[in-house]
Amino acid sequence: MATMQASPRSQIISISDLQWQDRQPGVRQKSVWAHPATNRRAVIARIEPGAQLPRHRHVGDELVFVIEGAIADESGAVTAGNMGYRPDGCVHAVSSKNGATVLAIITGGIEPTTEIGSAPASQIFALSELPWVETRPGVRQKRIWEDKANERRAILARFEPGATLPPHRHVGDELIFLIEGANADESGVVTTGNMNYRPNGCVHSVTTKNGATVLAVVWGRTEPV
Known part of the structure; x- marks a missing residue:
């Protein structure tokens, strides 16, 4: 003891105690946790129907769990209860046709870009198959x-x-x-x-x-x- x-x-x-913050039109997020010394953070994001995150590059990586709805990028759709992984250097754009709420665990940051080139693709994990x-x-x-x-x-x-x-x-x-x-x-x-x-x-x-x-x-x- x-x-x-x-x-x-x-x-x-307690997620409900945290305030929503506008990130861009159609996208809000709650800053859940951060560890500045290691450049790690967690956010809950709400993506409204039809909203998009423009193409960007991951400088570091990200795990995303879809709580409700679905999101999609060039690798396909991640639906509710499943996960996506964006490796370091991944370049993609994210959209949601009908809206989604996601938990993202991020190491590093992102930067805008227009070219995909030979960047590594994101990965989709269907949890029911594991x-x-x-x-x-x-x-x-x-x-x-x-x-x-x-x-x-x-x-x-x-x-x-x-x-x-x-x-x-x-x-x-x-x-x-x-x-x-x-x-x-x-x-x-x-x-x-x-x-x-x-x-x-x-x-x-x-x-x-x-x-x-x-x-x-x-x-x-x-x-x-």
Whole structure:
């Protein structure tokens, strides 16, 4: 218990408490989280029907989860419940025919451009096509994306009612989004549509009373305590 008290606590992010900001006509966003030292940030963006993001280049990379609706670029459409990945150097334009709400986890920035050239294409992950892997009793995962060289990954995790993750320490950090249900740790309860940030060194345990499905973006690893 002393170890938990001395470690940095996780931070609950209530999305409804954040203000929408206009980014461009037809596109609003909420700034959810930022880590300026590593040029990382997370935003919730709302793209109105017919709105477009003009062609741009990613200087760094981006993971995007579609919460509702669908978005499209030169690689195809990413629909609700699925993910896209924009690698460093990717050049594309983004549109939404009927509107969309997305969560974007961004490293680096973007710059305007008009030429695609030999830039790497974005990637689409259909989560329903990925297998579930049992990681412990009551907890299953789908491994969506991984950057082994930099110890980064994105996973979908399903917690059955009453499942727990025993106390562990984050060596690196983690950002989670509650797709459905709720889970809790020593900082409180994270409910559907909200987020939780676990900073480097955070020690906590995770529980769920009625079950939960979460998207987790992880930098680093965890170790038992």
